[in-house]
Amino acid sequence: MEITTKNLAYTYQANTPFEHRAIYDINVSIASNSYTAIIGHTGSGKSTLLQHLNGLLQPTAGEIQIGDTIISSEKKQKKLREIRRRVGIVFQFPEHQLFEETVEKDICFGPMNFGVPMEEAKKKAKEVILQVGLSEDILEKSPFDLSGGQMRRVAIAGVLAMNPNVLVLDEPTAGLDPRGRTEIMTMFDKLRKEQGISIVLVTHSMEDASLYADHIIVMHKGTVYKQGTPHDIFSNPKELIDLGLDVPETVRFQLKLEEKIGKRIADPSLSLQDLVKNIQHFFERGNGL
Amino acid sequence: MMEKMIFGRYLPMESFVHRMDPRAKLVVITLFIGVIFLANNLLTYGILVLFTFASIFASKIPIKFLLNGLSFLFWIILFTFFLHIFFTREGDVIFTFGWIKIYEHGLQQAIFISLRFFLLVLITSLLTLTTSPIDITDGMESLLNPLKKLRFPVHELALMMSIALRFIPTLMDETDKILKAQMARGVNFSEGSLKKRAQSVVPLLIPLFISAFKRAEELAIAMEARGYRGGEGRTKYRLLKWKGMDTLAALLVILLGGLLYVFRS
Ligand SMILES: Nc1ncnc2c1ncn2[C@@H]1O[C@H](COP(=O)(O)OP(=O)(O)OP(=O)(O)O)[C@@H](O)[C@H]1O
Ligand SMILES: [Mg+2]
Numbered sequence: 255m256e257i258t259t260k261n262l263a264y265t266y267q268a269n270t271p272f273e274h275r276a277i278y279d280i281n282v283s284i285a286s287n288s289y290t291a292i293i294g295h296t297g298s299g300k301s302t303l304l305q306h307l308n309g310l311l312q313p314t315a316g317e318i319q320i321g322d323t324i325i326s327s328e329k330k331q332k333k334l335r336e337i338r339r340r341v342g343i344v345f346q347f348p349e350h351q352l353f354e355e356t357v358e359k360d361i362c363f364g365p366m367n368f369g370v371p372m373e374e375a376k377k378k379a380k381e382v383i384l385q386v387g388l389s390e391d392i393l394e395k396s397p398f399d400l401s402g403g404q405m406r407r408v409a410i411a412g413v414l415a416m417n418p419n420v421l422v423l424d425e426p427t428a429g430l431d432p433r434g435r436t437e438i439m440t441m442f443d444k445l446r447k448e449q450g451i452s453i454v455l456v457t458h459s460m461e462d463a464s465l466y467a468d469h470i471i472v473m474h475k476g477t478v479y480k481q482g483t484p485h486d487i488f489s490n491p492k493e494l495i496d497l498g499l500d501v502p503e504t505v506r507f508q509l510k511l512e513e514k515i516g517k518r519i520a521d522p523s524l525s526l527q528d529l530v531k532n533i534q535h536f537f538e539r540g541n542g543l
Numbered sequence: 544m545m546e547k548m549i550f551g552r553y554l555p556m557e558s559f560v561h562r563m564d565p566r567a568k569l570v571v572i573t574l575f576i577g578v579i580f581l582a583n584n585l586l587t588y589g590i591l592v593l594f595t596f597a598s599i600f601a602s603k604i605p606i607k608f609l610l611n612g613l614s615f616l617f618w619i620i621l622f623t624f625f626l627h628i629f630f631t632r633e634g635d636v637i638f639t640f641g642w643i644k645i646y647e648h649g650l651q652q653a654i655f656i657s658l659r660f661f662l663l664v665l666i667t668s669l670l671t672l673t674t675s676p677i678d679i680t681d682g683m684e685s686l687l688n689p690l691k692k693l694r695f696p697v698h699e700l701a702l703m704m705s706i707a708l709r710f711i712p713t714l715m716d717e718t719d720k721i722l723k724a725q726m727a728r729g730v731n732f733s734e735g736s737l738k739k740r741a742q743s744v745v746p747l748l749i750p751l752f753i754s755a756f757k758r759a760e761e762l763a764i765a766m767e768a769r770g771y772r773g774g775e776g777r778t779k780y781r782l783l784k785w786k787g788m789d790t791l792a793a794l795l796v797i798l799l800g801g802l803l804y805v806f807r808s
Binding site for chain 2: 269270271272305308310335338339342343345348350351352353363364367368398412413416
């Protein structure tokens, strides 16, 4: 399912003295089975943009097309149910949304809201709990007896259980330990490759953005500053650094090394393997120090 | 939907009313609430309306914004209006329609009482709009201080109030977040049968309570960790300062009271 925005803008509390324009002039598109990363400073409007992707917020100007449905600033939209199911959003700190007595019930909550029968929802719960890297016996526990990391995974499972075509994630790894981070990130990657789910990821980790995404959107002060492949985005690392954003550590390392030896090694390396290979090639080409 | 509410909100700006001592504002409002009951005819209500709108003008709060924010009160005012118009049976009948009879006094009462209610809400909203919650509680605490001699827990009350006021916006934000998270999971808060809608509140309330309790606990620990031991011997970082204009404002309301007393019938 494809999502496209056209001059999308959103103003919080429009027409009051508290009026605040959070995003404007947003033109982005999220292709089927793609992996999009949204990066940008805190307050740049990432979360606001996300809430348009399943119609939680209605644009105050411009429009957004989700599949066949167009949501514009003008008219009130009615058929949001199907969109809500097909675009699953996992918010920042999703563990705050858990409320049922058992993990199983909480995971079944989403699908059952969309009319899936209980038995089927339970089957789905078993399936997704394994996907998020937990064991089946956790289903009978109370979500409030779990650790923070486990709660996070249960919350993600709750959204996965709705069978979305697009999975939108707002900083899903914030506050997790390094191993948990890698596990969760690998899981999203697998979901896309094995089930064809599109992923939209908001992240502060440039490493994650460069490693997993095929399209990166850089938000700055409420609008899109730049977008393109990780290669496009990180090909000019100084620009991002000037914006106050980070770049992947491999890119940073290469930049420092190039500054030190006063020569260009190669295009920015987006992963450790790339970096090693690029440096090897560089020296093999006879560039001694 | 919650965005439009202005009840209990603070609008930081620069104006005469914003600069007033919160104690003066509290005194003015208390007096005003007493004085408003003196009005009983066209002239006296006219003076009240003049005073209220002069205060709004002095506070530089846009009138349109104020009225928009209070639009939810419209129904309550309308209800009061009709209550009085139908149930007061004094004076001459001025209008008959089937079994409905409208009396002269009824109409007058309906207009006056709705107006009184409206003015009260306007003036009290002006207090919260122009005074930060901290200032309101500081002012309250300072005004109630004499009650300490009677062992009335003034400090605790003020602390409770300031914490409550401080956390209203936080809780609103939290509600908004959880609401959206559950809507993303297919809850529809605005459609379906009454029973369905009542049920849909559960996924909202449980997370909200849990986070409120958690916050309360964390706040208590944080306060203790920083050495809070109750109000005994505690000094204030922010001092209130009663200025000439505060006396002036208080005198103005007393003058208003005098005027109403003279002109009431
Ligand atoms: N409910 C709201 N009411 C008013 N303003 C808001 C609201 N939510 C966000 N904003 C404002 O909109 C702007 C964009 O906020 P948003 O949450 O989209 O940023 P973000 O890029 O997600 O930041 P972060 O990285 O911290 O999550 C900010 O200036 C914020 O203060
Ligand atoms: Mg955010």
